[in-house]
Amino acid sequence: MILGWLPGLKWTLLGAVVAACVAYLVYSASSGSSEYYLTVSELRSHTTSGDVRVAGVVQNDVQRSEGGLQVVFTEKDGTASIPVEYHGTLPDIFQPGITVVAEGRLGTDGVFHASAVLAKCPSRFSTTPYTQ
Amino acid sequence: MIGYLGAGALLAGLVMAGFSAVLSFWSGWREDAVFVEVGRRAFYASAAMIVAASVLLEIGLLSHDFSLAYVTEHTDLSTPIPLVAAAFYGGQEGSLLYWALVLALFGSASLVASSALGVRLAAYAAGILAAIETFLLVVLVIVASPFDLLAVTPPDGLGLNPVLRDMGMLIHPPVVLAGFASFAIPFSFAAAALLAGRSDAAWIAHTRRFALMAWALQGTGLVLGMWWAYHVLGWGGYWGWDPVENVALMPWLATTAYLHSSQVQERRGRLKAWNFSLVILAFLLVVFGTFIVRSGVVPSVHTFAVSAIGPWFFGFLFVCLVFSIGLLAFRAGSLGSSTRAAPTVSRESAFVLQNLLLIGVIAVVFWGTVLPLVSGMLGQARVVGAPYYERAAGPLFVVLLALMAAGPLLPWRHAGSSLLQSLRWPLAAAGAVAIVLFAAGVRSVPSLLAIPLAAAAGTTCLVEYSRMGMKLRRSAKGWAHAAAVVARKRRRYGAYLAHLGMVVLVVGIAGSHFWQQEKDVSLMPGGQVSVAGYTLTYTGAEQTQLADHSELVGAMRLGDQTLEPARATYPSLGGQALTHVAISSTPIADVYIVLAGVNADGSASFQIFVNPLVSWIWAGGAIIILGVVLGNVGERRTVFELQVARAANPQPA
Numbered sequence: 200m201i202l203g204w205l206p207g208l209k210w211t212l213l214g215a216v217v218a219a220c221v222a223y224l225v226y227s228a229s230s231g232s233s234e235y236y237l238t239v240s241e242l243r244s245h246t247t248s249g250d251v252r253v254a255g256v257v258q259n260d261v262q263r264s265e266g267g268l269q270v271v272f273t274e275k276d277g278t279a280s281i282p283v284e285y286h287g288t289l290p291d292i293f294q295p296g297i298t299v300v301a302e303g304r305l306g307t308d309g310v311f312h313a314s315a316v317l318a319k320c321p322s323r324f325s326t327t328p329y330t331q
Numbered sequence: 332m333i334g335y336l337g338a339g340a341l342l343a344g345l346v347m348a349g350f351s352a353v354l355s356f357w358s359g360w361r362e363d364a365v366f367v368e369v370g371r372r373a374f375y376a377s378a379a380m381i382v383a384a385s386v387l388l389e390i391g392l393l394s395h396d397f398s399l400a401y402v403t404e405h406t407d408l409s410t411p412i413p414l415v416a417a418a419f420y421g422g423q424e425g426s427l428l429y430w431a432l433v434l435a436l437f438g439s440a441s442l443v444a445s446s447a448l449g450v451r452l453a454a455y456a457a458g459i460l461a462a463i464e465t466f467l468l469v470v471l472v473i474v475a476s477p478f479d480l481l482a483v484t485p486p487d488g489l490g491l492n493p494v495l496r497d498m499g500m501l502i503h504p505p506v507v508l509a510g511f512a513s514f515a516i517p518f519s520f521a522a523a524a525l526l527a528g529r530s531d532a533a534w535i536a537h538t539r540r541f542a543l544m545a546w547a548l549q550g551t552g553l554v555l556g557m558w559w560a561y562h563v564l565g566w567g568g569y570w571g572w573d574p575v576e577n578v579a580l581m582p583w584l585a586t587t588a589y590l591h592s593s594q595v596q597e598r599r600g601r602l603k604a605w606n607f608s609l610v611i612l613a614f615l616l617v618v619f620g621t622f623i624v625r626s627g628v629v630p631s632v633h634t635f636a637v638s639a640i641g642p643w644f645f646g647f648l649f650v651c652l653v654f655s656i657g658l659l660a661f662r663a664g665s666l667g668s669s670t671r672a673a674p675t676v677s678r679e680s681a682f683v684l685q686n687l688l689l690i691g692v693i694a695v696v697f698w699g700t701v702l703p704l705v706s707g708m709l710g711q712a713r714v715v716g717a718p719y720y721e722r723a724a725g726p727l728f729v730v731l732l733a734l735m736a737a738g739p740l741l742p743w744r745h746a747g748s749s750l751l752q753s754l755r756w757p758l759a760a761a762g763a764v765a766i767v768l769f770a771a772g773v774r775s776v777p778s779l780l781a782i783p784l785a786a787a788a789g790t791t792c793l794v795e796y797s798r799m800g801m802k803l804r805r806s807a808k809g810w811a812h813a814a815a816v817v818a819r820k821r822r823r824y825g826a827y828l829a830h831l832g833m834v835v836l837v838v839g840i841a842g843s844h845f846w847q848q849e850k851d852v853s854l855m856p857g858g859q860v861s862v863a864g865y866t867l868t869y870t871g872a873e874q875t876q877l878a879d880h881s882e883l884v885g886a887m888r889l890g891d892q893t894l895e896p897a898r899a900t901y902p903s904l905g906g907q908a909l910t911h912v913a914i915s916s917t918p919i920a921d922v923y924i925v926l927a928g929v930n931a932d933g934s935a936s937f938q939i940f941v942n943p944l945v946s947w948i949w950a951g952g953a954i955i956i957l958g959v960v961l962g963n964v965g966e967r968r969t970v971f972e973l974q975v976a977r978a979a980n981p982q983p984a
């Protein structure tokens with residue numbers, strides 16, 4: 200009864216070839232570019248080098264220079280905090296109290312050098328989560 | 332008052348939808364035409380209740396009825412009226428109600444036209460639609476009611492984030508949500524056809540129309556979302572491979588595959604099981620996407636209010652999955668092909684390969700989306716960014732472009748010695764474009780592949796149009812006849828127009844992706860900067876104080892036009908900023924300026940992007956939709972013609 204559903208041998212082979220290609224592409228791309236997603240305290244105990252993403256809450260010590268293009272702030276979760284340095288334009292909703300995800304690496308100076316800072320986008324209309 | 336009426340309407344709608352589901356399945360099983368009609372009318376009644384609840388919620392919003400928690404949480408007295416109206420679909424509960432509304436309206440429309448499909452199929456389709464609607468209404472009534480009342484009515488609401496105070500919010504979310512919701516309709520008819528044991532072409536014709544509508548809505552929503560992100564968010568890009576974007580893309584890709592492979596069934600009676608699977612997959616991806624996005628199980632820059640609906644959608648996903656797989660396995664035996672497979676090089680094979688590649692892209696996107704979830708269960712969570720998607724899906728897209736160039740020129744059955752001959756124009760175009768690019772100094776392999784292949788795919792469409800033109804001129808029967816021929820074959824020529832639009836869109840994506848330039852500068856008034864050949868002069872900044880915010884406007888001169896990027900600050904919202912990007916757009920490139928701020932010494936800092944060919948993306952999106960509309964307006968006859976054909980030549984169920 201299942202036989203009627205099976206495609207011909209030719210297409211099964213074609214499907215297998217495409218599936219193998221996709222599997223190879225996924226494997227090579229994800230082993231090359233996946234990053235750890237950590238909280239600040241996990242970053243403290245994390246050892247691997249390479250880029251990571253760190254989620255935490257922006258503290259009330261944001262310093263901007265170069266017209267706002269150079270930013271230094273502290274990112275904190277429940278127990279640990281870390282200074283973050285970033286060059287570039289920040290998302291509009293960036294301000295103390297919101298959760299951001301910084302992408303970059305921890306330098307030997309103990310400062311997290313971010314290449315990108317993502318803020319939680321307000322996909323809903325309410326302002327409540329952003330003004331607390 | 333509105334709260335009680337609205338909750339009552341939802342409850343009545345729930346009872347009606349549940350009744351419709353049970354009655355439709357029962358009467359369909361018994362082939363009792365009278366009760367099938369009753370079941371269908373119960374669905375219409377449920378739809379009417381949902382419309383009533385929607386109108387009530389809109390009245391509550393527009394009359395600032397802050398006794399409703401939903402109104403208080405999503406609007407305030409100072410929110411502009413169009414955005415108050417748009418808050419209907421802006422929040423969790425309201426967007427679910429909007430989903431139920433779209434399903435009610437489109438579902439009713441699909442049922443009105445369904446009676447020609449046979450009593451049993453129409454009844455099962457109504458039953459499945461009603462069952463989905465029942466699920467949404469259960470969630471709306473029990474866990475996410477937009478009509479919950481506050482104990483104390485506050486004097487004003489909490490208002491709207493300024494980032495969302497943009498008229499783009501009026502069109503992008505409702506279109507993309509409507510697209511999302513309408514994938515349920517092709518699913519219902521596919522599952523009903525399987526249940527009823529009907530795999531002939533009649534359900535394809537009916538399903539195709541609604542699949543195409545969902546595809547067009549979702550495609551429009553995706554392009555509008557890109558447009559909104561590009562013009563409002565100020566990061567110089569339009570697509571970030573965020574989970575929210577991924578889950579909107581995946582059902583669209585699955586339906587793209589279906590719209591092509593369904594032609595193989597229409598023309599050759601093959602790929603029946605595959606077509607059923609694609610329609611079902613699109614809907615499962617919608618439910619999966621809703622679960623992923625609304626439950627907060629993967630990290631995303633978009634966060635909908637995480638609420639109790641996550642587990643409900645997980646349960647619903649599980650039920651749909653078991654139901655669909657069971658149905659496909661149960662009917663597998665009866666879905667054999669009625670004709671033999673086509674030769675290896677043929678239109679049919681091109682469609683099969685295109686389908687497999689699209690499924691491959693879906694697999695890539697799916698893996699990237701769930702990786703944080705899977706890796707989080709096994710240990711430390713990992714995420715992938717844009718480079719993963721580009722490296723894994725990019726090669727697949729390149730092969731898809733090559734298929735787009737070759738596929739339409741391949742014959743359905745036999746590819747003879749004329750193959751190279753029929754491909755000569757696209758090959759020539761690809762070669763010429765590649766040589767021009769290489770001579771212009773382009774050395775990156777992806778761009779040397781993508782853009783020439785896009786040119787080849789575009790040439791293929793033009794070859795088809797010129798063939799049509801020559802045929803019509805030879806026939807020499809006058810313009811009226813020519814117009815009639817084109818109109819009769821409008822589905823085909825509309826599809827080529829959509830292909831052309833896709834080519835334009837791909838060129839826009841490739842251009843802005845491969846050749847974007849960016850520069851961060853601080854300039855004193857009168858200072859100049861040059862980016863990618865565009866010279867900009869900073870002429871000064873001005874600070875203005877408005878009612879609820881202050882605005883800093885920097886003026887930049889580009890040739891004879893003045894661009895005014897600005898930065899607004901809202902003290903009432905904790906000093907939140909709102910960037911107003913200034914864009915000078917031409918078909919060649921966009922100059923995109925973000926004002927970062929001014930410094931103590933009087934200089935101002937800017938982030939300047941030059942994005943080549945971005946406007947081609949918006950133009951391509953518009954051409955695709957135009958092609959879909961022109962190719963399918965008034966395509967009603969198909970169902971009835973197939974009815975006649977089937978009546979004359981009955982097929983065993």
